Amino acid sequence: MAENKVVAPELLNADDKTTYDAIVVGAGVIGPCVATALARKGKKVLIVERDWSYPDRIVGELMQPGGIRALRSLGMVQSINNIEAWPVTGYTVIYNGEEVDIPYPYKADSPAVEKLKDIVKDGNDKVLEDSTIHIKDFEYDERERGAAFVHGRFLDNLRKIVAKESNITRLQGNVVEIMKDDKNEVYGAKVDIDGRGKVVFKAHLTFVCDGIFSHFRKELHPDHVPKVNSSFVGMALYNTNMPAPMHGHVILGTNHMPIIVYQLSPEETRILCAYNSPKIPSDIKSWMVKDVQPYIPKKLRPSFDAALAEGKFKSMPNSYLPARANDILGLCVIGDALNMRHPLTGGGMTVGLNDVVLLMKKIGDIDFADRETVLDEILDFNYEKRSYGAVINTLSIALYSLFAADSPNLKVLQKGCFKYFQRGGDCVYTPIRFLSGVLPKPFVLARVFFSVAFYAIWINIQEKGIAGFLEGFSILLTAIKVFTPYMYNELLA
Ligand SMILES: Cc1cc2nc3c(=O)[nH]c(=O)nc-3n(C[C@H](O)[C@H](O)[C@H](O)COP(=O)(O)OP(=O)(O)OC[C@H]3O[C@@H](n4cnc5c(N)ncnc54)[C@H](O)[C@@H]3O)c2cc1C
Structure with missing residues (x-):
């Protein structure tokens, strides 16, 4: 809870006699997007954040193109405006001093951005012109763009969007308990509020978006820990x-x-x-x-x-935390509370925002009082979301293992990976599509990963001859160990 800071009175007044359609726990990156989308669908939403003041964190600072696309679908892309956000046009990989430039992919190679009904309106899927974000680049360039920003400024913008929605009540307080009845069904949250003490708020559906250090992800299962x-x-x-x-x-x-x-x-x-x-x-x-x-x-x-x-x-x-099925009536865990990956590839916000887009398509038009139907749709959501997260999450872990190589086999794979990028063409174009969050195809990722591994083995054979050939089997085993368990966890576990 924020201490010694003056809190605006309207942040402490939420009505506890109302049954809300939804309670959203956490106003980090994902909570505001869930709350806004639901409010625009006509739902009555309570969003609870323990500290609405400016956050100063070193997380969530580079948004991949797939995240920008999701913000457009949610009519929230203007959250990157007027914060001196810095456009990102691709990546440069530097290995032992040598460089490879990898521009982001062409827009034409991905399906058009979906505009969610009732949520996208009045041009809120398009960026505005400001001192660093230019309409001509973001809207009309042939290539995808990402954006980097000071995290707190971005969160402030998301929270301002929330504040403008008349269907949303904001509350400052520390959620201390997710409320469950004797059938293990969730009916709300208990919030510790300055001056009011512990108050129970009720809702048809409670979203847990309490993020990286989530206390409530364990509501899904005691083993759900990163x-x-x-x-x-x-x-x-x-x-x-x-x-x-x-x-x-x-x-x-x-x-x-x-x-x-x-x-x-x-x-x-x-x-x-x-x-x-x-x-x-x-x-x-x-x-x-x-x-x-x-x-x-x-x-x-x-x-x-x-x-x-x-x-x-x-x-x-x-x-690292692979997602788990949301299978409890009245509860939906989403964002980093549900699923985490290595931040090396800057994919966390992109995965979370794409989950919000999918979830809204599934449940946005259902009456939340019909809790069984909502649960059925959330069960479908658990299944359909897998491909998108599997690619970004597995890529982040596999690349980190290679890039932080701490064994001779991993060092061979690291070098092979860079040499693969140096070939250019499709050897960089497909990988950057994975990283950008615009190619959610896990089996294509597997094919590319093992192409890199075989290329690394081939380079090693060229350098070391028969010794390199003999090392090949063990290098291949290392590649399998680095990739397969994570992909399995993401897709099948
Ligand atoms: C070092 C690092 C760098 C990263 N860099 C990137 C990057 O460049 N790009 C990228 O896309 N992703 C990045 N990520 C991941 C990204 O930060 C997360 O994916 C993203 O912040 C998840 O959003 P969230 O809303 O789920 O959680 P959070 O952003 O963590 O928000 C959770 C919110 O819940 C609130 N809260 C928590 N508990 C309670 C409670 N009990 N009651 C009330 N409120 C509560 C918190 O105050 C917070 O505001 C990085 C992560 C790390 C660790």
Whole structure:
């Protein structure tokens, strides 16, 4: 709960005598989108956030084109406007100092963006012109665009959209319990509110969108908890000379962990440095000087060195959590509370927003008082959402394993992956379609992943001859281990 901050009285007054159509727990990235879409469908919504003030986090800062497309479908794409958001046109991968540029895919290669009925109106699926976002680029360029932004500014915009919806009541408070009856059916949430104490609010359907550190994801099953194997340490860089302007940068090398860099605004750039443990180093600065600084490209060094001298570090654990079926009457868990992946590929918001789009198509027009029908549709949603998440989630984990290679086999795969990208053409075009969130085809991802693995084995044979050939079997086994269990978890578990 926000402490020592003045809270607007209208954020504390929600009526607890009403039965709402929906309660949304959490106003991070996903909660506001769920609440707004439902409100535009005529539902009466209560959204509860423990702290409505400006959040300062190093997460959710680069939105892939698939996320921008979902925001359009939800009539919320103007949330990237007037926050000095920085357009993203593709990625640059740097491996031991060599670079490959990978532009985002052509719009013509994906189906047209869906406009959800009642939700998209009055041009809210199109960006506005502002100082950094230009209509001609976002609406008329032949290629997809992403956008990067300061996370808090983006969330502020989403929350402003929520505030404009007359069907939504906003409440500041800490949700302390999801309310269930003796049949294990959910009928609302208990909220601890400043000055009011613990109050129960009722709804036909309760959405849990409490995010990365969710307390309530376990309502689905006690085992629904993420695994954390690595962390990111982040810094803000200022007035950076980017090697490839308007590209996300992934910096890789045989002797260091992956580093990602992307510009967030005209002044600010984010750098995230991977550390292969959930527990960050005790002396971050010394670790940065020894294990990160030597691998930073020359152009980035002045701003990197200035940030390092300032020593303002932030860290986040990187979690993995395959989705689980929403099968409890009256409950829907969505966003990071449901499903998490490695942030290396910047896909979290994209997966969550696409889930919201699908969910609205399934339940948006049903009367929520008919709870059985809603549950039937949510069961379908669980099934239909899998392909989209499977691609982005498996890709993130598989790429992280390769890019953070900590064994000789993984290092061969890492090098092979970069060499594969260097071939250009379809060897970069299909992978960037996966990363962008515009090709939700898990079996095509499997084909491409194993093409990369065989290419890596081939390069290794060319370099080492018979020894490379003999290593091939073990490298292939490593590739299977890196990819298959995750794809299985996403699609079939
Ligand atoms: C290091 C890192 C970098 C990332 N970078 C990217 C990126 O570049 N691009 C990308 O797409 N994704 C990225 N992600 C993932 C992205 O941040 C998440 O996918 C996204 O924030 C999920 O949104 P959400 O709404 O589910 O959860 P959150 O954004 O975490 O929001 C949850 C909200 O619920 C509120 N809340 C929690 N508990 C309660 C409670 N009990 N009562 C009331 N309110 C509550 C919180 O205050 C918060 O506002 C990154 C993640 C990490 C860890």
